Amino acid sequence: MFWWRKEVKKDAPTILITGGLGFIFSHVTEYYVKKGWNVVVVDNLSEGSNPQIIDGSFKHINAHMAQLEVVERIIREEPDYIIHAAAITDVDYSIREPRRTFEKNIRGEIHAFEAARNLSKLKKIMYVSTDEIYGECEHPMREDEMLAPRSPYASSKAAGSLMRTAYENTYPTLSGRMAEIRPCNIFGPRQDSAKILARIKKSLHTGEPVPLHNDGLGYREFLYVKNMPSAVDLVLEKGDGIYNIGVGHGSTVAELIRKVESITGKKISTTPSHRSGMDLKYQTDTSRIHALGWTPAYSFEEGLREYFTLPE
Ligand SMILES: NC(=O)c1ccc[n+]([C@@H]2O[C@H](COP(=O)([O-])OP(=O)(O)OC[C@H]3O[C@@H](n4cnc5c(N)ncnc54)[C@H](O)[C@@H]3O)[C@@H](O)[C@H]2O)c1
Numbered sequence: 001m002f003w004w005r006k007e008v009k010k011d012a013p014t015i016l017i018t019g020g021l022g023f024i025f026s027h028v029t030e031y032y033v034k035k036g037w038n039v040v041v042v043d044n045l046s047e048g049s050n051p052q053i054i055d056g057s058f059k060h061i062n063a064h065m066a067q068l069e070v071v072e073r074i075i076r077e078e079p080d081y082i083i084h085a086a087a088i089t090d091v092d093y094s095i096r097e098p099r100r101t102f103e104k105n106i107r108g109e110i111h112a113f114e115a116a117r118n119l120s121k122l123k124k125i126m127y128v129s130t131d132e133i134y135g136e137c138e139h140p141m142r143e144d145e146m147l148a149p150r151s152p153y154a155s156s157k158a159a160g161s162l163m164r165t166a167y168e169n170t171y172p173t174l175s176g177r178m179a180e181i182r183p184c185n186i187f188g189p190r191q192d193s194a195k196i197l198a199r200i201k202k203s204l205h206t207g208e209p210v211p212l213h214n215d216g217l218g219y220r221e222f223l224y225v226k227n228m229p230s231a232v233d234l235v236l237e238k239g240d241g242i243y244n245i246g247v248g249h250g251s252t253v254a255e256l257i258r259k260v261e262s263i264t265g266k267k268i269s270t271t272p273s274h275r276s277g278m279d280l281k282y283q284t285d286t287s288r289i290h291a292l293g294w295t296p297a298y299s300f301e302e303g304l305r306e307y308f309t310l311p312e
Pocket residue numbers: 018019020021022023024025042043044045046047048049050063064065066084085086087088089090104108128129130131157182183184185186187191192
């Protein structure tokens with residue numbers, strides 16, 4: 001089924017966002033609609049999607065990125081920009097279903113890059129990767145350091161990062177027109193409740209215990225979702241190459257829970273859980289995105305306070 005935008009603005013760029021109904025990129029979709037651009041979203045309404053944002057202000061194409069036909073569908077839209085964000089994003093699901101995760105994510109990446117390769121007027125394609133592709137880290141990882149993904153999810157995303165390099169290096173039409181971002185853990189409104197901060201928020205309302213993987217010792221960096229559209233926009237406009245996205249604020253999940261308890265004044269119940277092969281620490285060097293001129297509007301504290309005071 002299609003939802004058609006009312007009119008195409010001839011003097012405004014067209015941006016096509018795969019996964020544009022998901023947690024992070026629904027905010028990016030709305031950002032570009034507000035900016036006055038023509039927005040086309042390719043999203044198959046699967047896990048993590050927010051169909052409630054479909055309001056006629058952008059065009060929605062309900063298509064699966066893993067199916068070959070999608071390449072033609074994207075080319076027909078003649079976008080000036082593409083953001084490829086659609087993916088299976090649940091690490092635990094990827095551990096239960098590695099074949100499905102690899103097949104869907106990797107095919108989706110190939111199809112996004114193939115569409116870009118066949119769009120001679122494309123200004124830029126952005127591939128959305130993740131800090132998890134660096135694997136377990138001893139120090140904040142720079143963008144030019146080795147990838148060592150260790151979960152099916154992270155490997156499926158790293159495959160896209162490697163393919164992006166191959167496409168950009170091999171096809172002159174794509175040279176200088178491919179960007180990549182590697183965000184840390186993002187939290188905020190519309191996040192699927194399988195993810196840690198959304199789970200904590202849900203638990204505050206339901207009392208349902210939060211499964212604490214590997215004693216809550218996993219160290220992650222966290223960024224409020226409302227900081228993402230400006231980072232994405234800056235990289236699309238001025239970026240060159242790969243950018244880690246984060247503010248360098250990290251904590252263990254156990255510390256995070258204590259922080260939320262102190263903000264909300266409520267006790268959060270937890271239950272022990274085990275994630276096979278879990279990386280204990282992800283951290284990235286974010287100096288490149290800051291040097292490009294990105295200033296996040298929300299600090300970690302401000303984001304956390306806003307998120308935990310918003311209604312469900
Ligand atoms: N959430 C995070 O903390 C985080 C951190 C770093 C990177 N990322 C990356 O950012 C992107 C978005 O993450 P998110 O957490 O917002 O995801 P999400 O799970 O909330 O949303 C994913 C969206 O993509 C759609 N989708 C999934 N597979 C599809 C397919 N094959 N064809 C068409 N649509 C499909 C879903 O319907 C959904 O709307 C992903 O690429 C993810 O790897 C996320």
